[in-house]
Amino acid sequence: MKKMEQVHCPGDQHGEGNLVPDPELSSWEALPVLPDHQTQGVELVWAYAIPVLDKKKTSRLVKEVSAIYPLVGQGHLKRVRACPDKTSPHALEILLCLASQGGDTVEGVRPLSELLPSGQIDWSDLGEPYLVHVPAHPPFTRAQFEEAKLHWPTVFHENKHISNALQGLLFSKEDKAKMQIYMEKAIHTARQGAERGMKAVGAVVVDPATEVVLAVGHDCSNASNPLLHATMVCIDLIAQRQGRGAYSFNAYPACTISPSGDRAIPLPAKSIQPGVVRKYESRQDGLPYICTGYDLYVTSEPCVMCAMALVHSRIQRVFYGASSPDGALGTRYKIHSKEDLNHHFEVFRGILGTECCSLDQKKQGQQCVSSQL
Amino acid sequence: MEAPTGTEEEEEERGNGFSVSAEERDRWIDRAMHMAQEALESGEVPVGCLMVYNNQMVGMGRNEVNETKNATRHAEMVAIDQVLNWCLRRSKNPAEVFQRTVLYVTVEPCIMCAAALRIMRIPLVVYGCQNERFGGCGSVLNISSDDLPNTGTAFQCIPGHRAKEAVEMLKTFYKQENPNAPQSKVRKLNGHKR
Numbered sequence: 262m263k264k265m266e267q268v269h270c271p272g273d274q275h276g277e278g279n280l281v282p283d284p285e286l287s288s289w290e291a292l293p294v295l296p297d298h299q300t301q302g303v304e305l306v307w308a309y310a311i312p313v314l315d316k317k318k319t320s321r322l323v324k325e326v327s328a329i330y331p332l333v334g335q336g337h338l339k340r341v342r343a344c345p346d347k348t349s350p351h352a353l354e355i356l357l358c359l360a361s362q363g364g365d366t367v368e369g370v371r372p373l374s375e376l377l378p379s380g381q382i383d384w385s386d387l388g389e390p391y392l393v394h395v396p397a398h399p400p401f402t403r404a405q406f407e408e409a410k411l412h413w414p415t416v417f418h419e420n421k422h423i424s425n426a427l428q429g430l431l432f433s434k435e436d437k438a439k440m441q442i443y444m445e446k447a448i449h450t451a452r453q454g455a456e457r458g459m460k461a462v463g464a465v466v467v468d469p470a471t472e473v474v475l476a477v478g479h480d481c482s483n484a485s486n487p488l489l490h491a492t493m494v495c496i497d498l499i500a501q502r503q504g505r506g507a508y509s510f511n512a513y514p515a516c517t518i519s520p521s522g523d524r525a526i527p528l529p530a531k532s533i534q535p536g537v538v539r540k541y542e543s544r545q546d547g548l549p550y551i552c553t554g555y556d557l558y559v560t561s562e563p564c565v566m567c568a569m570a571l572v573h574s575r576i577q578r579v580f581y582g583a584s585s586p587d588g589a590l591g592t593r594y595k596i597h598s599k600e601d602l603n604h605h606f607e608v609f610r611g612i613l614g615t616e617c618c619s620l621d622q623k624k625q626g627q628q629c630v631s632s633q634l
Numbered sequence: 635m636e637a638p639t640g641t642e643e644e645e646e647e648r649g650n651g652f653s654v655s656a657e658e659r660d661r662w663i664d665r666a667m668h669m670a671q672e673a674l675e676s677g678e679v680p681v682g683c684l685m686v687y688n689n690q691m692v693g694m695g696r697n698e699v700n701e702t703k704n705a706t707r708h709a710e711m712v713a714i715d716q717v718l719n720w721c722l723r724r725s726k727n728p729a730e731v732f733q734r735t736v737l738y739v740t741v742e743p744c745i746m747c748a749a750a751l752r753i754m755r756i757p758l759v760v761y762g763c764q765n766e767r768f769g770g771c772g773s774v775l776n777i778s779s780d781d782l783p784n785t786g787t788a789f790q791c792i793p794g795h796r797a798k799e800a801v802e803m804l805k806t807f808y809k810q811e812n813p814n815a816p817q818s819k820v821r822k823l824n825g826h827k828r
Binding site for chain 2: 484485486487488493496497500503504505506507551552564565566569570572573574575585586587589593594596599601602603
């Protein structure tokens with residue numbers, strides 16, 4: 262815990278001993294909010310398979326078929342499988358090509374003469390093609406792999422990061438202790454905002470490489486500016502820390518930044534947490550492009566506006582406590598992993614979930630969604 | 635008649651019982667185009683927007699991301715702040731003003747701005763071209779019309795006003811590239827996305 266002395270930020274005089282450590286650690290879990298294609302069942306598409314009548318010619322046939330149908334983008338599918346039907350006269354089958362782009366519409370079985378026009382391949386060693394269901398994408402998790410190979414033999418390169426995330430192995434006890442301290446700070450800030458009549462939502466931006474808390478903010482939205490959600494406040498505080506920014510938070514003493522002058526030099530790679538990629542752009546002031554490389558801790562799940570603001574800001578990871586009904590990082594959308602967007606980041610929910618849940622409930626009359634851990 | 639999207643029922647529900655004539659639309663979008671052109675000439679992302687209340691321009695904006703180092707300072711967000719200021723100076727209730735304000739913008743609002751417009755309860759957005767990279771009114775997500783009971787109200791869109799010109803400006807800008815942005819990952823990822 263010695264390291265935590267690096268966590269400094271002005272306005273940090275809340276000595277109410279509110280950093281209650283370890284006993285609480287076991288009561289929450291950081292749950293990854295993964296993109297649908299990493300957690301859902303296996304999507305299937307139709308493909309043509311052809312029986313191999315003469316087993317000895319398999320390798321030649323595979324070569325010839327692959328030259329005609331290279332199956333680019335289906336590298337996860339093995340070309341040959343042992344025939345699943347034991348009573349069949351042939352033992353092996355070759356995967357020829359996909360039957361259609363979509364999973365549902367099938368063009369109808371096409372004869373061999375159409376799929377492999379004469380002259381290209383000697384048909385005499387092949388049976389009539391038929392339709393099979395094959396996995397559309399490579400499996401990400403072992404569960405997906407087990408399901409995929411029931412349909413067609415599939416290559417599996419386990420993504421350790423995703424597997425660990427799913428098994429809750431991504432964070433050590435030490436990591437969790439730090440995460441708890443950051444979230445406690447966010448909760449404390451939320452309460453400070455609530456005391457001034459604001460919505461009880463708090464947020465903290467941390468540089469995970471140096472463990473420095475860079476900015477602390479709470480929801481400042483009111484009738485005269487309804488858009489100053491805690492995340493938007495923090496994004497502007499980081500801009501202010503970099504010498505710019507668009508708002509003044511002088512009226513809100515709990516919204517603070519750490520001085521940028523003492524930005525610590527990134528620690529050696531050893532101390533960097535798994536999944537953390539350090540990306541300092543070579544900028545004159547040595548500071549990263551907006552929020553690149555930074556983590557956000559926020560007591561409740563960001564709304565669509567805030568989630569997309571985090572995409573624009575190139576945040577690295579987001580940790581939130583309680584889910585929100587229209588939340589955009591897991592509940593209604595997964596904007597952090599939306600394929601069409603130009604930046605993606607990791608999201609974990611449930612950090613001090615119960616405490617975060619109880620924060621803003623009375624005011625909004627919302628149901629506590631995050632207790633379904 | 636003025637609003638091809640959305641049903642009459644929805645209009646009544648939202649109580650936005652006002653309409654803008656084609657002539658009005660052309661006049662305001664023309665001004666927005668001029669702003670975008672100016673932005674382009676000064677090396678900024680060519681997006682221009684203005685907010686009109688009671689046939690009066692109460693806010694305008696262009697992208698200020700580089701100046702503020704705050705990636706959320708899109709033209710629409712800047713314009714919203716101007717309208718809020720306008721309300722403050724005239725002791726108007728922002729909620730009442732925004733509910734009768736039309737946004738004219740040269741490019742489809744992004745997902746973030748679309749959500750902000752919902753929160754502000756702006757009823758109608760007239761825009762030029764689609765925003766293929768970030769659009770929140772149909773291109774990437776449908777924030778403008780999705781059912782989000784806790785995120786303000788849905789709004790109507792009238793797209794396609796001078797879309798070609800707006801696209802041309804964007805193309806010209808992206809040829810120069812934004813020197814302040816980090817290298818895009820999209821192009822690198824294209825091969826093995828998903």
